[in-house]
Amino acid sequence: MIGTRVKVSIRCLRCGERFVLRGKEEKGRIETGFKMCLCNNQVDFEIEPTP
Numbered sequence: 001m002i003g004t005r006v007k008v009s010i011r012c013l014r015c016g017e018r019f020v021l022r023g024k025e026e027k028g029r030i031e032t033g034f035k036m037c038l039c040n041n042q043v044d045f046e047i048e049p050t051p
């Protein structure tokens, strides 16, 4: 079974940039394929599902 499709909003905690992406939720984890922010941050993000 394929994970549930969700829309997620990702906020970079370094520069404050926001991204809205489609992802999928699987086993309580959200996969978006998002790799890094424009500011080269790859780790400090706040990720929230959006309704």
Ligand SMILES: [Zn+2]
Pocket: 012, 013, 014, 015, 016, 017, 037, 038, 039, 040, 041
């Ligand atoms: Zn950033």
